[in-house]
Amino acid sequence: MLKIAVMGHGVVGSGVLEVFYKNRAAMERKAGTEMDIKYVLDLRDFPGLPYSDKFIKDFELIANDPEIRVVVEVMGGLDPAFSYVKRCLEAGKSVVTSNKELVAAKGAELLRVANEHDVNFFFEASVGGGIPIIRPLHACLVANQIDEIAGILNGTTNFILTKMIREGMSFDDALALAQQLGYAERNPAADVEGFDACRKICILASLAFGRHVYPEEVHTEGITQLTLEDVEYARAWGGVIKLIGRAKRLPSGKVEAMVSPALVGNDSQLASVDDVFNAVLVRGDATGDVVFYGKGAGKLPTASAVVADVVDAVKAQHSSTSLRWEDNPAHDTVQGYFDNEVRMYVRISYDNFDKAMRAVVDLFGGVKPLYRSGSEDEMAFITGVCTEREMTQRLDALAARGIPVLGKIRVLDY
Ligand SMILES: NC(=O)C1=CN([C@@H]2O[C@H](COP(=O)(O)OP(=O)(O)OC[C@H]3O[C@@H](n4cnc5c(N)ncnc54)[C@H](OP(=O)(O)O)[C@@H]3O)[C@@H](O)[C@H]2O)C=CC1
Numbered sequence: 001m002l003k004i005a006v007m008g009h010g011v012v013g014s015g016v017l018e019v020f021y022k023n024r025a026a027m028e029r030k031a032g033t034e035m036d037i038k039y040v041l042d043l044r045d046f047p048g049l050p051y052s053d054k055f056i057k058d059f060e061l062i063a064n065d066p067e068i069r070v071v072v073e074v075m076g077g078l079d080p081a082f083s084y085v086k087r088c089l090e091a092g093k094s095v096v097t098s099n100k101e102l103v104a105a106k107g108a109e110l111l112r113v114a115n116e117h118d119v120n121f122f123f124e125a126s127v128g129g130g131i132p133i134i135r136p137l138h139a140c141l142v143a144n145q146i147d148e149i150a151g152i153l154n155g156t157t158n159f160i161l162t163k164m165i166r167e168g169m170s171f172d173d174a175l176a177l178a179q180q181l182g183y184a185e186r187n188p189a190a191d192v193e194g195f196d197a198c199r200k201i202c203i204l205a206s207l208a209f210g211r212h213v214y215p216e217e218v219h220t221e222g223i224t225q226l227t228l229e230d231v232e233y234a235r236a237w238g239g240v241i242k243l244i245g246r247a248k249r250l251p252s253g254k255v256e257a258m259v260s261p262a263l264v265g266n267d268s269q270l271a272s273v274d275d276v277f278n279a280v281l282v283r284g285d286a287t288g289d290v291v292f293y294g295k296g297a298g299k300l301p302t303a304s305a306v307v308a309d310v311v312d313a314v315k316a317q318h319s320s321t322s323l324r325w326e327d328n329p330a331h332d333t334v335q336g337y338f339d340n341e342v343r344m345y346v347r348i349s350y351d352n353f354d355k356a357m358r359a360v361v362d363l364f365g366g367v368k369p370l371y372r373s374g375s376e377d378e379m380a381f382i383t384g385v386c387t388e389r390e391m392t393q394r395l396d397a398l399a400a401r402g403i404p405v406l407g408k409i410r411v412l413d414y
């Protein structure tokens with residue numbers, strides 16, 4: 001009987017126990033062996049559950065128990081998750097995690113340690129919740145050079161944007177509901193400020209381009225500056241606003257990577273991805289575009305990915321898969337973002353329309369103006385393409401000419 005330990009009994013951890021015991025017989029058939037969960041590590045007690053006798057508070061019991069072959073880390077955060085996971089790998093136990101913060105910060109190192117000890121470090125649930133994306137990228141698309149990845153990578157922010165736009169719900173109410181439903185991070189700033197999407201694009205980019213992309217390298221903006229006026233202008237333009245994480249291989253060998261809100265046209269495959277759903281577009285040189293879609297957060301979808309990794313770890317016992325990428329201690333995989341090319345939606349206010357338009361045309365050349373009903377002292381426009389550096393200079397110059405910039409959002413053509 002193969003024994004498993006689960007560290008963390010929160011939203012995902014409790015889902016792992018639920019899915020495991022519900023579908024255990026079928027999974028045992030697929031894994032080719034009997035399996036059981038021996039320990040559940042958590043800080044709290046959980047009386048009244050059918051598996052309440054399995055709870056422990058001392059990690060050493062897991063680390064020092066040779067019966068435990070696979071450990072699931074679903075506590076979140078870096079400390080103590082990193083040291084626990086490393087200890088388990090060094091002790092010859094495979095580890096499965098949903099913790100994107102851990103993989104984005106320490107993935108290269110933990111994959112190396114796993115490989116050195118002939119065990120596996122799997123993290124399918126760390127990107128896209130229940131959507132299979134890590135394994136397809138690593139295995140099914142292996143014949144491709146991956147040129148670009150872009151997607152809606154955070155369920156909470158997509159849920160908030162959908163609720164605000166479709167139901168007129170306030171930002172705070174929509175966030176509170178996402179928390180209630182178990183979608184948000186323990187500190188939801190990670191969701192709304194874009195850090196969670198940043199961690200996920202780092203994991204995908206590291207896997208696709210073979211070199212660790214660290215979150216500190218990636219320019220990241222969240223959704224907190226967006227307004228319902230922006231949404232109206234986006235509609236007038238023919239699109240919607242989504243929080244997009246993206247990474248692109250550059251001829252220089254560097255990677256262009258960023259997380260930011262973006263206007264995407266209504267004809268984009270990403271435009272109709274709503275609520276807690278995520279979508280990841282992968283551009284391969286043989287396949288062209290492939291889009292992965294599904295629930296990006298929540299107890300059971302995430303647990304599904306974790307438990308599938310457990311079964312794979314059991315099947316791959318005593319061998320380490322080729323899942324890995326090079327470390328990059330210099331943290332210089334990503335090109336400085338001021339060199340990226342960008343097209344921008346800009347919203348301005350004015351006292352004098354003719355004067356404002358003259359300034360806009362002087363600084364940006366031909367632009368596409370956008371209007372919304374009832375907006376007498378403000379307007380928006382879509383710029384042409386220039387570098388982020390030039391865009392910043394032009395926006396600063398606009399403000400210096402007495403035209404306040406109320407908002408700016410990148411325009412993407414995925
Ligand atoms: N929720 C989701 O939809 C998804 C979450 N994830 C990721 O999965 C991980 C877990 O998320 P989630 O389940 O939502 O988080 P929760 O906060 O709901 O669960 C974490 C659990 O781990 C426990 N825990 C924390 N630190 C320790 C420790 N040192 N020792 C023992 N137990 C500990 C917590 O206990 P206590 O509450 O007492 O502190 C809590 O019960 C995170 O990395 C998250 O980013 C990934 C995909 C989707």
Ligand SMILES: N[C@@H](CC=O)C(=O)O
Nearest residue numbers: 154155156184185297
């Ligand atoms: N907070 C995350 C959870 C899944 O990764 C999200 O909302 O996407």
